[in-house]
Amino acid sequence: MKKVLVWMLLVTLLVLSLSGCKQKKGNTVVMPEVISGEGPSWTWDTSPVEITAYVGMEGYGYKWNTDIVSMGHLTETTGVSLKLISGNNERLNAMIATDNLPDIVVLDSVTNPIRQQLEKNDRVWDLDTLIEKYAPDMKIPESMHTWYEYEDGKLYGYPSFYGAPEDLEAYPDWVKLEYHNKLIVREDLCQRLGINVEDFSTQDGFIAALKKVREASLTVNGSVLEPVYFYTQPHPLRIAQLFGMALEDEDGNWVEVRKHEKYKEAILLINRMYRENLIPEDAWTATADLVDRKLNNGAVFCLFDRSTSGNLKALQQVDPNASFVPVNPPASQYGGEPAITAVSTAGWTWLAIPKTTQVPDRIIRMLSYLTTDEGQRLNYYGVEGVTYTMDENGRVKYTEEAEALFNSDFNAATRKYGLNYFPWVFNWSTYQRFNPLPTTVDQLADVEINEFYREYVYDARCAELVDPEAGSDLLAQQVKINSYWDQEEIKMMRASSAEEAERLYNEAIAAIDKMGLQELYDYKNNKFHENKEKFDLDYIYEGNRK
Amino acid sequence: MVLPAILFLVVFSYIPMVGVVMSFVDYNPVVGFAQSEWVGLKYFKELFTDQAFPMIMKNTLGMNLIGLAVSFPAAILFALLLNEVRVGWFKKTVQTASYLPHFVSWVIFGGIIIQMLSAGNDGIINNLLLRMGLIDRPINFMGEPSLFWGIHIASSLIKGLGWNSIMYIAAIGGINGELYEAAEIDGAGRFRKMWNITLPGISATIVIMLIFAISGILNSSMDSTLVLQNDLNYTASETIDMYVYHVGISNYRFSYATAIGLLKSVVALILLLTANYTSKKITDKGLF
Structure with a gap:
């Protein structure tokens, strides 16, 4: 009798684990009600919401904490708190295989093949639909859309560190092609x-x-x-x-x-x-x-x-x-x-929104905020009035308090203000447009060196x-x-x-x-x-x- | 009582074996096994027809066979010698000192080795040789393919010697002390006792360890190779495991990596059975 029981148990286990390999089908796709309001889209609904985000970047292990200046500001502005999960591709593969995707997936690279697979198998939202319905004020550079759109002409995610040729044209004095070779x-x-x-x-x-x-x-x-x-x-x-x-x-x-x-x-x-x-x-x-x-x-x-x-x-x-x-x-x-x-400007990480999410509206509105100039500066410089102000050239000027903390303990300042905590939406042109102008001897020497070969650089x-x-x-x-x-x-x-x-x-x-x-x-x-x-x-x- | 152990084995060792299917399909994690295209032996053929195959096979077998020939007897010898040390504190000190490198990660240990062998101003070995007048230009130890096997085997030996000898020290501890007393009465000296009592006493352990070592001959330590490998010594340091990592896993070719893993397991099984059979024939001792 005991033997029979053991065997039954084993067979059940085997069946259960094998069925785990099979995919669940027929998840219902949630499309929240369309609302509209005054002002920017991210202010229309600021009720608290927790969004799970997997960030597959090496060394990214932050936890959401509203005491950190940048995180607190994002929550205050959009109502969103992120439950951040980090890990590697194996972890992501396991989540995909068990149909257990978080609300946001950030892939370690725009060329990660998982990106194509998610698109091909209709597992992620296209941004065009979400923007049209929930965040009409979100702007995506046309060149980014053209470069990354899927066969159906839609864009299924957002790359970080994308260098838009549009920015080169719009800000010719500030935004330039970066290069190493010299x-x-x-x-x-x-x-x-x-x-x-x-x-x-x-x-x-x-x-x-x-x-x-x-x-x-x-x-x-x-x-x-x-x-x-x-x-x-x-x-x-x-x-x-x-x-x-x-x-x-x-x-x-x-x-x-x-x-x-x-x-x-x-x-x-x-x-x-x-x-x-x-x-x-x-x-x-x-x-x-x-x-x-x-x-x-x-x-x-x-x-x-x-x-x-x-x-x-x-x-x-x-x-x-x-x-x-x-x-x-x-x-x-x-x-x-x-x-x-030039240093490749085609993008680094890739953010996608799985169709299993219950809150695509809140995610796209948060993205809409993070991709504005202010949102971009939030990542790299913190909060205006707290960590920086804008000078007469339209450049960032750190507040005295922030400057003092940076000089005494750079790492402590970064942690306190939560700087570079959202690199997965950041674009390099933000840095070029807003970073304080060079003043020290070594910074100026660098500018001189960089200008020397500038005319030979091409995209x-x-x-x-x-x-x-x-x-x-x-x-x-x-x-x-x-x-x-x-x-x-x-x-x-x-x-x-x-x-x-x-x-x-x-x-x-x-x-x-x-x-x-x-x-x-x-x-x-x-x-x-x-x-x-x-x-x-x-x-x-x-x-x-x- | 054995049921939990069996269950554990079934869940964590047998069920995952289903995963070998991956080596016969073009595995795609998003659609799963079932929908992935069946490709048969494609990935096995790919390895054998690969132009780099002779190189990686030579490096794997070469480093492991020489490594086995050097480090296997070294661990036994170390255990035997340690057993002969009579001063307690000295024995313990040596034991601790020899185990320590095992607990240091390869990143740190390899970093120390690379730094010591560096061809720059800060390489202690090159500085020493230069000052002694033995060389007139620094030798790029880490960049010379012909030196890589030696460096790898020697550093693995230093790192693993103490740890590898633990099994033997434990086995020696289990030998009946009366045998030594009887031998002493018969007038046996230290070497006689070592040869006629200690070695036969641990021969079963030696055989088992050797069988295991032989079955793992196609495995190589990824940690050490990842740390010590560079573009200059690539032709001597690229092993099967490293190649699978470079060509397979880091390029999302999971099926290729699984195929090689499966192939290695089959070879390991054959080697294990052969070594066991041979050992039983010769020494009458074996695993099963």
Whole structure:
């Protein structure tokens, strides 16, 4: 009898757990009553409501607390309290599989394949319907809608850190394309070593300048002055861009960079630097932390890929005469001006509203508030009148109390005011439009460096977002090709002679061709053209316009 | 009384086995198993025809076999030697010191190793070699593929030696003390006792541990590799597990990752049975 009971129990368990894998169907979709009122939509109904939000961002573990200035303000303004859940994709998958989605889902990336699956399987609300019914004042940039709309022409979520071309046009003095790629050198040390900053504009002059640094073998603040570092490791792509390699060819097609003559030239230049012992060994495996330390210490003569940011301030505390200047990068033997890609502005996280929510109206109205200028500033600067006021330039000016707390204990201030607690709706143009103008020496130096290459920067999102769908076989093919190429590229850059580097390059090209590069290229080129069509662009790179 | 244990096993070990279906379908979490497309052995074929397969197989087997050959006897030797230490406080100190690295996470332990071997100004080993005049340019230890296996095996050995010897120390503690007394009366010295009493006394434990170790030969420690791997040593550090992580999981190819996991389990089962069979034939001892 006991045996029978045990077996019955086991079978029941098995059945129960298997049925758990099956999806529940037929959830009723709730569409709350449409109301309207005076003023902004988020003020129409401010009765208390708790909304569950899953935020799949690494390190995001905040709990709702109305004592925190930004959270308290959001609750006061909209009536919404968020029950925040954080976690990884596995947790989200479990919630999806058990049909137990929260009211808001924030995916860690706009390219997360779960996004497409949620859209394809009709599991999330389209924002167009919700906006039309419940929050007609919510504004979505047209370009964002075009870029992200699903096959049916509707937008099923909201990306953070999206850079709208509309903002570039509307605020040309403030909103600019950000970029990393640049070449800066220590001006004070150039003078000391008798190096002319003009020397850097040819490959021979560049190598000769770095050799002077190596031979001088200077010790600064206890460390040996190294000729060059990269942010963070040597890579031909950035140098090839300084040589003038655009991600689009003259016919408007997508460029497979590895096959580009300037990319190969960049590999050979790095190889030459390696063979001349100009690249320190730890630069090959450097982390941002290491390079920062070296910069702060004054041990870096020349740096690729980044401006000095916070480092100059630290450096000048050790060496008040230290200064960095941007220089014209070594020119390509094939000619051409630098073609620098902007930091991708296509978006970071993705917010979606599952159809299982009971309160889509309150969610969309909260979003409507958070996407206004005031709502955007709430995330980054806190509450007007409490943490900041607006100055005559229309810029944020921290209140005395906030300023004092920031200076005495930055982290405590961030926690008290709850700053950057809603990064999942934040857009970078907010920062560019409202952040206090630079005043200190290091901030101004940074502006000067950034302006130096500005004219060469272009928006390359159409060319960068061409990867095959996540989870697809073609993507796996790409990952395999890339990982093979990366391992060979290191060998090329560290080859014992230029001939050897060239031989390795030719071999690797033949190998990736064999691994199916053409099929990948065709896909990407096609996708590139589709992307350009969305924005109605013939060319993304100015230099290609005839 | 055994019922809760059985239930636990069924719920947490047997039922999840249904999940192996994932390796035969194009799994999509939103639609579930049932609606995912059946693709048969596609993912198994993909691994074997992969151009990186020889490399990852070589690294996995190479590092694990050499690691086994070094660390397995090392743990036994360590336990035997520790057993011979007669001064109580010294024995305890050594034991504690040797266990400690096990409790330090790989992120920290690996960080220390990387820092010590660094080719920059702050690498203690390179500084030492330079000052002794043995080298004239720092060696990029972490960037040299030919050194990676050695570094990985040595650091794993340092980290795991004390911990791995615990089983043997416990087994030694279980040996009947009268045997040693009898041997002493017969005039046996320390080495004789170690060879004729201690080793045979723990041979069953050794065999079991060896069988387990052999069955896990395709597994590699993700923690250590994730910390110690970099672009320069990639060709020597990429193992099956790491490759599955890179090509599979981080690209949402759950089915591919499951297929490799299943394949590894099958190989582990075969190795386990073979090792057990061989051991029973030779030493008359085995798991079952």
